[in-house]
Amino acid sequence: MIEQVRTIFLSDIHLGTRACQAERLLSFLRCYHSEKIFLVGDIVDFWAMSRSIHWTAAQNTFVQKILKRARHGVEVLFIPGNHDEALRGYVGTSFGDIKIEREAVHTLADGRRFLLIHGDEYDQVTRHHRWVAVLGDIAYNLLVILNVWLSLIRRLLRMPGYWSLAGYAKRQVKSAVNFIFDFEDSVVHAVKQRNLDGVVCGHIHAAAIRDHLGVCYVNCGDWVDSCTAIVEHFDGRLELIHWTGEVPEGMPEDTDQPPAKRPQLESNVSSPPMPETFVPQPVTASSSIQPLSLA
Numbered sequence: 694m695i696e697q698v699r700t701i702f703l704s705d706i707h708l709g710t711r712a713c714q715a716e717r718l719l720s721f722l723r724c725y726h727s728e729k730i731f732l733v734g735d736i737v738d739f740w741a742m743s744r745s746i747h748w749t750a751a752q753n754t755f756v757q758k759i760l761k762r763a764r765h766g767v768e769v770l771f772i773p774g775n776h777d778e779a780l781r782g783y784v785g786t787s788f789g790d791i792k793i794e795r796e797a798v799h800t801l802a803d804g805r806r807f808l809l810i811h812g813d814e815y816d817q818v819t820r821h822h823r824w825v826a827v828l829g830d831i832a833y834n835l836l837v838i839l840n841v842w843l844s845l846i847r848r849l850l851r852m853p854g855y856w857s858l859a860g861y862a863k864r865q866v867k868s869a870v871n872f873i874f875d876f877e878d879s880v881v882h883a884v885k886q887r888n889l890d891g892v893v894c895g896h897i898h899a900a901a902i903r904d905h906l907g908v909c910y911v912n913c914g915d916w917v918d919s920c921t922a923i924v925e926h927f928d929g930r931l932e933l934i935h936w937t938g939e940v941p942e943g944m945p946e947d948t949d950q951p952p953a954k955r956p957q958l959e960s961n962v963s964s965p966p967m968p969e970t971f972v973p974q975p976v977t978a979s980s981s982i983q984p985l986s987l988a
Contacts, residue, residue: 697726699802700925704733704811704895705915707776708752709742712917715751717938721922722758725934730759730767731799732791733895733913734774734811741776763790772796774811774896798889803929805890807911808883812896815879840918881908893923902933 707713763769769791773780784795796810876897884892891909900914900921911931914921920936 695724695726698924699727699927700729700731700799701725701727702731702733702893702911702913702923702925703736703916704774704913705735705898705917706732706755707735707738707741707915707917708755709746709748710738710917711747713738713747713749713752714916714920714938715749715755717920717936718755718916719751719758720938721920721934721936722755725922725924727924728767729799730762730769731809731893732759732769732771733809733893734772734813735776735895735915736771736774737777737780739777739779759791760789770794770797770809772809772811775813775816799893801925801929801931802927805909805929807891807893807909808887808889810880810892810894812876812880812894812912815876815883816896877905877910881905881910884908900933900935902931 703718706715706718708715759769771780771791771793772795773784773793780793781795783793786793796808799807799809801807880892880894885906885908889908891911893911893913895913895915897912898915898918899912900919900923901910901912902923903910909931911923913923914933920938922934922936924932924934926932
């Protein structure tokens with residue numbers, strides 16, 4: 694059955710690449726409906742698309758599904774990452790009812806306040822050695838593509854479960870492990886300085902929910918390798934979902950109707966039909982999402 698949650702957090706989908714697992718993402722969205730969707734960076738991979746473009750029907754369906762949910766009253770916020778940094782030039786505007794912000798603060802149902810960022814600003818390699826980051830991106834994409842063939846072989850051999858070559862490589866390389874911990878430390882220290890309770894980010898393709906130095910550190914993971922998402926339940930509890938891509942039997946077709954509202958929440962008025970041409974419009978922040986200044 695469809696599970697209704699308060700918020701869905703997604704990052705590092707990398708649309709436009711062969712590695713993007715859009716089919717699994719669509720099956721996840723069939724099973725989870727929400728009042729809010731936060732896209733936490735690297736949704737579209739302009740880096741990879743500058744070399745070659747691989748845009749599938751499933752990827753196009755994902756874009757249309759998000760736009761449709763936004764039109765039906767779901768609050769959708771897009772925070773661009775380093776792979777779709779070109780969209781940072783549109784911060785403060787909206788496209789098809791989707792708001793674009795550099796970063797924001799989200800208040801959970803239990804009152805905790807979380808910083809929403811992609812996280813590349815705390816990655817010293819991306820900030821100061823871009824060419825190294827590009828080479829690493831190419832190598833990572835190669836591992837992911839090889840993993841597609843390995844998965845096919847495993848299915849032919851009827852081997853159960855999903856095994857990630859890229860994830861295995863990250864766990865085995867000590868420098869990669871140290872990089873993840875250094876990244877978490879940098880992000881958490883920044884959150885502590887802002888007197889917030891936690892952070893939801895992406896960027897490093899390492900999904901997690903854990904307490905780190907007194908801050909709730911949450912990473913959405915990715916949809917090229919691990920296929921993970923974060924959901925917020927109506928009591929403010931956060932859950933990490935590892936999606937296998939399986940849709941329960943008897944699941945109805947996803948009609949993307951407006952989510953059923955809980956009695957204590959004010960009902961949203963559906964947005965007017967989206968025009969054929971998207972024109973940036975000024976954004977007014979909601980009460981639970983507060984855009985932050987870059988000063």
